[in-house]
Amino acid sequence: xxxxxxxxxxxxxxxxxxxxxxxxxxxxxxxxxxxxxxxxxxxxxxxxxxxxxxxxxxxxxxxxxxxxxxxxxxxxxxxxxxxxxxxxxxxxxxxxxxxxxxxxxxxxxxxxxxxxxxxxxxxxxxxxxxxxxxxxxxxxxxxxxxxxxxxxxxxxxxxxxxxxxxxxxxxxxxxxxxxxxxxxxxxxxxxxxxxxxxxxxxxxxxxxxxxxxxxxxxxxxxxxxxxxxxxxxxxxxxxxxxxxxxxxxxxxxxxxxxxxxxxxxxxxxxxxxxxxxxxxxxxxxxxxxxxxxxxxxxxxxxxxxxxxxxxxxxxxxxxxxxxx
Amino acid sequence: xxxxxxxxxxxxxxxxxxxxxxxxxxxxxxxxxxxxxxxxxxxxxxxxxxxxxxxxxxxxxxxxxxxxxxxxxxxxxxxxxxxxxxxxxxxxxxxxxxxxxxxxxxxxxxxxxxxxxxxxxxxxxxxxxxxxxxxxxxxxxxxxxxxxxxxxxxxxxxxxxxxxxxxxxxxxxxxxxxxxxxxxxxxxxxxxxxxxxxxxxxxxxxxxxxxxxxxxxxxxxxxxxxxxxxxxxxxxxxxxxxxxxxxxxx
Amino acid sequence: xxxxxxxxxxxxxxxxxxxxxxxxxxxxxxxxxxxxxxxxxxxxxxxxxxxxxxxxxxxxxxxxxxxxxxxxxxxxxxxxxxxxxxxxxxxxxxxxxxxxxxxxxxxxxxxxxxxxxxxxxxxxxxxxxxxxxxxxxxxxxxxxxxxxxxxxxxxxxxxxxxxxxxxxxxxxxxxxxxxxxxxxxxxxxxxxxxxxxxxxxxxxxxxxxxxxxxxxxxxxxxxxxxxxxxxxxxxxxxxxxxxxxxxxxxxxxxxxxxxxxxxxxxxxxxxxxxxxxxxxxxxxxxxxxxxxxx
Numbered sequence: 001x002x003x004x005x006x007x008x009x010x011x012x013x014x015x016x017x018x019x020x021x022x023x024x025x026x027x028x029x030x031x032x033x034x035x036x037x038x039x040x041x042x043x044x045x046x047x048x049x050x051x052x053x054x055x056x057x058x059x060x061x062x063x064x065x066x067x068x069x070x071x072x073x074x075x076x077x078x079x080x081x082x083x084x085x086x087x088x089x090x091x092x093x094x095x096x097x098x099x100x101x102x103x104x105x106x107x108x109x110x111x112x113x114x115x116x117x118x119x120x121x122x123x124x125x126x127x128x129x130x131x132x133x134x135x136x137x138x139x140x141x142x143x144x145x146x147x148x149x150x151x152x153x154x155x156x157x158x159x160x161x162x163x164x165x166x167x168x169x170x171x172x173x174x175x176x177x178x179x180x181x182x183x184x185x186x187x188x189x190x191x192x193x194x195x196x197x198x199x200x201x202x203x204x205x206x207x208x209x210x211x212x213x214x215x216x217x218x219x220x221x222x223x224x225x226x227x228x229x230x231x232x233x234x235x236x237x238x239x240x241x242x243x244x245x246x247x248x249x250x251x252x253x254x255x256x257x258x259x260x261x262x263x264x265x266x267x268x269x270x271x272x273x274x275x276x277x278x279x280x281x282x283x284x285x286x287x288x289x290x291x292x293x294x295x296x297x298x299x300x301x302x303x304x305x306x307x308x309x310x311x312x313x314x315x316x317x318x319x320x321x322x323x324x
Numbered sequence: 325x326x327x328x329x330x331x332x333x334x335x336x337x338x339x340x341x342x343x344x345x346x347x348x349x350x351x352x353x354x355x356x357x358x359x360x361x362x363x364x365x366x367x368x369x370x371x372x373x374x375x376x377x378x379x380x381x382x383x384x385x386x387x388x389x390x391x392x393x394x395x396x397x398x399x400x401x402x403x404x405x406x407x408x409x410x411x412x413x414x415x416x417x418x419x420x421x422x423x424x425x426x427x428x429x430x431x432x433x434x435x436x437x438x439x440x441x442x443x444x445x446x447x448x449x450x451x452x453x454x455x456x457x458x459x460x461x462x463x464x465x466x467x468x469x470x471x472x473x474x475x476x477x478x479x480x481x482x483x484x485x486x487x488x489x490x491x492x493x494x495x496x497x498x499x500x501x502x503x504x505x506x507x508x509x510x511x512x513x514x515x516x517x518x519x520x521x522x523x524x525x526x527x528x529x530x531x532x533x534x535x536x537x538x539x540x541x542x543x544x545x546x547x548x549x550x551x552x553x554x555x556x557x558x559x560x561x562x563x564x565x566x567x568x569x570x571x572x573x574x
Numbered sequence: 575x576x577x578x579x580x581x582x583x584x585x586x587x588x589x590x591x592x593x594x595x596x597x598x599x600x601x602x603x604x605x606x607x608x609x610x611x612x613x614x615x616x617x618x619x620x621x622x623x624x625x626x627x628x629x630x631x632x633x634x635x636x637x638x639x640x641x642x643x644x645x646x647x648x649x650x651x652x653x654x655x656x657x658x659x660x661x662x663x664x665x666x667x668x669x670x671x672x673x674x675x676x677x678x679x680x681x682x683x684x685x686x687x688x689x690x691x692x693x694x695x696x697x698x699x700x701x702x703x704x705x706x707x708x709x710x711x712x713x714x715x716x717x718x719x720x721x722x723x724x725x726x727x728x729x730x731x732x733x734x735x736x737x738x739x740x741x742x743x744x745x746x747x748x749x750x751x752x753x754x755x756x757x758x759x760x761x762x763x764x765x766x767x768x769x770x771x772x773x774x775x776x777x778x779x780x781x782x783x784x785x786x787x788x789x790x791x792x793x794x795x796x797x798x799x800x801x802x803x804x805x806x807x808x809x810x811x812x813x814x815x816x817x818x819x820x821x822x823x824x825x826x827x828x829x830x831x832x833x834x835x836x837x838x839x840x841x842x843x844x845x846x847x848x849x850x851x852x853x854x855x856x857x858x859x860x861x862x863x864x865x866x867x868x
Contacts (some may be wrong), residue, residue, distance in 0.1 A: 058670055105853040111669050112612040116803060117852045120845035123800070131838040175437040182436035182447065183422070183429040190412050190423045196374060197410035202398035202427035202490060211433055241796065245677055252674055257414075281689060288682030292660050295674045299667065 012177065015260065016170050023162055032158045036230065038263075038270045039165040040223050045250040045262035046169075046176050047219035052248065053257035054180055055212050056192030057107060058115045061122030062247045065217040067129055067239025068095050069224025071136055074145040074234050079135075084148055088225040092218045099217030103210035122244050129236040141235030148229045161230045168226060172219055176259050188212060189257070253294050255301025264302045325350040325525045326371070326402075326494050331380035333366055340366045342549045343380070348494070348542070353516065353526045355536040355557075358546035359569060364529040365407060367546070368496050372404045373397045384494065399427050401493030405483045405500060407529075413472030417463065417482055420471050421454035424489030428453070454489060461485035461515060477508040484515060488524075495519060497528040501535050513539050537561070545569070582712040584833040585826055590718045590787070592825020593725040596818040597780035598802025600732065601773030603813040606806070607749035608769035611672050615656060615680035617799020618687075619774040622649040623781030624790030625687055628696045638699065646778050652683065653774020657767050680795065688792040695791040698782075721783045728776060729818055736813065741768060749813075777802075797841065804848045810858020819860065 026032045048062050072091040076082045106117050129136050136142055148155045148164065155164050179185050187208050190198040199205050228234050246269060254265025272290070276283035298305030326348040333341040341363045348354045356364050369375040371382050373394040381390045384402055392400075412420050429450055431443040458464040461481045466474065471482060480500060487495055500516070501509045509532065516539055520526055530536050536543065537557045545552040545560060547569045553560060560566055598620055605613045626645035630636045636644065660679050667675070701720050706713040736742040747755040748765045756762045781790070781798070788794075801824065806812075808820030824844055832840035851859065 052670070058673070106849075109852055109856060112606075112673070113807070113852055113856055115612070115673055116807065117849055119800070120804075120848045120852075123845050124842050124849075127839060127842040131836070131842075178439050179433065179437045182443065183426060183431055183450070184433055184436045186412075186415065186419055186423050187426055189415055190426075193412040193414065194410045196394070197406065197412070198423070199394040200372060200374075200398055200404055201423050201486070202395050203423070204395050215433060249674060249677075252670065256670075282685075284685035285682060285689060288678050288680070288685050291678030291681065292675050295667075295671050295678065296660070296663065299671050 008177065008181070011260075012174060015173075015263075019166050019170065020163075023159055032162060034270060034274055036158055036162050036165055038267050039162065039169045040227050040230075041247075041250060041266035041270050042263045043165070043169045043172055043223040043226075044220055044247055045254065045266045046172055046259055047216040047223070048247050049251045049254075049257070049259065049262045050176060050179070050188070051212055051216045052251050053255075053261075054185065054188040054192060055209055057209055057213070058111075058248065059118040059213070059216070060115050060241070060244050060248060061118035061120075061125070062216070062220055063239045063241070063244040064122040064125035065095055065099060065220035066224040066227070066243070067125060067234075067236070068098075069221030070228040070234045070239070071129060071142065071224075072221075073225035074142045074228040075135055077229075078142065078145045084146065084225070084229060088222060091225060092221040095221035096214045096218035100210055100214040103213040104206070107206065107209040107213055119241065119244070123241060126236060126240050129239060136236070139236060141233055143233045145228050145232045145234065147232060148226075155229070165226050165230065168222065173259055173263075180257075180259070184208070184212075192257075249291060253291075253298075253301055255303030255305075258301065258303040261301050261303035268302070325352075325385060326527065327383040327386075328367070328371065329381050329383070331367065331370055331382070332378045333363070333370060333375060334378045340549055341370070341377075344546065344549075344551050345380075346544045346551060346554055348525060348527055350525055351520065351523060352541045353520050353528070353539055355540035355543045356527060356529045356546065357531070357533070357536055357543060357560075358552070361548070362546040363549045364546055365498055368404060368498050368529060372402055372496060398490060401491070402496070403487045403490045403492035403494070404496040405480075405487050405498060407498040407502060409476070409479045409483045411471040411474070411479055411483060411486075413470070415471055416468050417471055417474065418451070418454050418458065418467040420482055421457050421486050421489050422450050424457070424486035425450045425453055427490065457485045457489045458482075460488060460518070462511075476503050477505070480504065480508075480512070481515070484519075488519065488522075492524055494525045494527065497526065497530075499529055499531060501530055501532040509535060579711040580833070581830075582710065584829045586709075586712050586714060586718065588826035588829030589822055590721045590825070591784070591829065592805075592822035593721050594780045594784045594798070594821070595801045595805040595824050596821025597725055597728060597776050598798060599805030599809060599817040599821050600729065600813055601776040601780075602803050602806040603809070603811050603817050604732075604745075604773045604776075605769045606811055607813055608745055609661075609766050610669075610752075611661070611676065612803070613770075613773070614673065614676040614799070615683060616773065616777055616802060617795030617797070618680045618683040619649050619653055619777030619795075620781035620784075620798045620802075621687060621790070621792060621795030622652055622683065623778030624698065624785035624794065625691050625696070625781075625792060626778075627782050627785060628698055628790060629691055631698065632696070638701065642782055645782060646775060649778030649781075650771055650775045653770045653777075654767065656683070656774075657770035661766065661770070662763065680799075684792055684795060691792060693792060695789050697789045698785040700786040701783075715787070717783070717786050721787075724779060724783050725818075728779060729814075732772070732776070733814060735772075741765075745769060801844050804844050807848060808851055808859050810860055812858070812860070816858060816860045820858070823859075 022035060023032055026035065044062065044066060048059065051057050051059055069091055073084065073087050076087045077084045102121060109117050130139050155161050187203045190201065190203060191205050191209065195205055250265035250269045251262055253268060255261025273283060276286055279286055329345045331341050331344045344367065358364055366375065370377045373392050376391050381388055383389065384400060389397060412423060429446055431446055435443040455464060458467055461484055463478055463481050463485065466478060474482060500512055504512060513535055516526060540557060543557055543560045544554050545566050552569055553563045553566050598616060602613065602616050605611055623645055626648050627641050630641035630644045631638055656679050660675055700715065700717040702716045704715065706715055736746055744760045745765045745768060747760055748762055752762055805821035805824050806817050808823060809816030824847060827847060828840055828843050831843040
């Protein structure tokens with residue numbers, strides 16, 4: 001058991017070192033900017049993974065919490081000049097409370113009905129962001145959101161934002177790792193395997209589901225606030241149905257129930273469009289195709305699929321040598 | 325200890341249970357038998373709160389617990405195992421038992437995410453307690469194996485260890501011997517005896533008549549949703565209605 | 575125009591969009607009942623119907639009726655190909671993976687349509703002129719009548735198919751219990767293929783008859799598909815009258831909401847209704863609750 005704990009800690013430290021050293025390799029430039037988004041997407045994917053990968057509850061409306069966080073931060077700081085740090089915390093708690101309240105009726109549903117209800121919630125929020133023009137600026141977006149500052153230090157470059165966002169994301173990863181290896185995490189995984197068996201074990205399934213839904217909303221809202229202050233501009237298109245789908249895809253392609261898998265999924269799906277630029281208009285086709293193929297051939301996601309593939313290739317290589 | 329009175333359950337037009345009443349004494353082992361389709365599993369599902377009965381009541385230690393949710397019943401000591409063992413397949417054997425200790429822990433999301441000192445202490449306590457129950461069921465050597473990879477017989481033992489972790493007052497076992505070979509059944513019988521000695525009232529639905537007659541002090545016979553007979557193993561074996569029901573089926 | 579006239583106008587246009595939602599919703603329900611899958615690509619067949627009709631009619635100068643037939647045929651083929659390539663090869667896929675695969679399919683179909691048919695928004699001519707017909711104070715376009723007529727014919731045909739043909743009965747058997755249907759010798763995989771064929775055909779027809787009124791482009795499928803799903807949920811996933819009424823109710827409420835309150839929130843209305851129904855009566859408006867067996 002002790003070696004396992006040490007192992008988990010070692011893995012986290014290695015991962016953190018890799019992330020913190022990455023900007024040195026990228027030497028500024030365009031890719032650094034992409035990795036800022038990988039950070040935000042990882043944060044969102046980890047939040048969704050707690051719900052989808054561990055508790056087994058799908059949400060096709062995560063973009064709504066992300067959007068609410070981004071817009072509330074944007075409006076309160078840009079329009080009303082409030083302190084962004086306090087706003088970020090207050091907004092995250094409010095969004096969490098909203099998710100908690102909405103969660104009770106929504107998480108009573110299962111399977112496709114749950115997918116549809118969360119999707120509906122997401123679309124309602126998306127429409128509200130578009131239509132409440134006085135507050136949000138409507139489809140043309142909300143400009144002039146200030147960068148975050150600490151004293152006179154302004155987070156106004158890709159490098160600074162990289163460390164800011166990855167600092168938060170690494171923190172969230174650490175807390176999530178703790179959580180999934182605890183009493184709560186075991187409860188979530190039990191719900192995933194069999195809700196009836198979990199209830200018979202005395203787990204208050206509904207409450208736990210709603211709590212984790214609210215937690216994922218809080219983290220998503222923080223991701224939204226960070227996004228708003230990094231971009232200094234938000235518009236509704238970033239928070240629609242497509243983005244919710246993209247987040248679910250990140251979690252599944254990375255690997256359900258694996259925190260590091262969420263990073264892999266987020267990194268792949270954020271880098272992919274950049275790589276597919278060469279395909280121009282074909283990118284959407286390639287994207288849809290990859291989605292189908294990866295789900296068909298790697299149903300366990302990258303974290304399980306890639307080692308499996310490597311093992312198979314290695315075995316074939318050895319066989320090849322033996323034959324020769 | 326456990327009293328079932330006038331339970332009726334209808335699914336659409338089908339009456340699965342019709343006015344079934346009986347009483348299970350504290351510290352006893354009671355067998356519930358009957359041909360297939362007699363309503364035994366339905367009865368367990370009602371008693372443990374998974375189904376809401378159409379009418380009737382369930383009392384635990386004199387307290388009316390009808391229509392209470394399974395998780396509340398579990399916390400009050402009404403615990404069960406399943407016919408097709410319901411293990412948490414992607415967790416280790418030890419973790420499975422620790423899920424059984426869920427109600428014995430207090431730490432919530434925040435304490436767990438931050439690893440507060442008392443949460444760490446609680447985890448350690450739960451882990452030790454879980455090891456105790458693995459030991460009780462004689463499977464401590466399997467602690468770190470993923471439960472989904474266990475052979476069926478060991479899975480059955482794990483399910484019992486996990487149920488015992490809740491420190492039940494009443495343990496309801498749904499066909500615990502199903503799928504076990506004769507050696508494993510013997511092991512099971514010994515374990516059930518041990519559970520009873522620990523002061524737990526046991527009720528089991530079972531098809532293995534030898535096992536039932538061997539370990540049960542009282543037997544309730546269901547047939548086609550009705551209670552057919554009730555009594556000691558000897559009385560049941562000599563009951564003409566019971567013999568007719570079983571012969572009629574076979 | 576007085577209020578009564580206005581209301582009847584809203585209701586009328588609501589009924590015609592509602593009929594479209596109904597057609598799409600029935601397609602959803604047919605696949606769901608035969609396979610347990612919620613086909614998120616359903617809306618893309620609707621899009622294909624409209625876009626392909628435009629393509630055959632405007633680009634290839636085929637007569638409208640033939641263009642409609644060709645478009646329906648090609649969209650249906652798309653449904654068959656999708657089932658063959660993405661659904662049939664799956665074994666033991668989890669529901670979540672199935673959701674992702676149908677979403678991937680919808681993105682793929684949308685992308686191919688965009689590449690082949692372009693990103694522009696197109697309009698189709700109405701089937702029989704634009705001369706409005708007065709009907710009790712409200713004006714009806716001939717296209718509205720086409721919509722009602724086609725919907726009625728399709729629904730009646732599917733009803734007849736399900737209750738009077740062997741294949742239809744076999745599909746119903748699959749919806750009650752797939753394993754048992756397989757055991758009594760029904761070729762379940764063929765029924766799954768059937769269900770995709772039928773609902774792709776229905777979806778594309780819906781897309782064709784609505785296109786002259788609303789314009790069409792490669793990305794209209796998402797919203798229409800989701801609305802169709804709402805209709806199916808209201809109807810309790812019935813492949814018959816429940817979903818038809820669900821669609822009509824949804825269409826009318828949406829039109830009234832848009833007309834009387836705010837057109838910007840029109841799309842939100844459908845989803846608010848969806849949420850309310852899911853919260854209060856998840857088994858749909860018209861179905862009695864059944865106690866679930868574990």
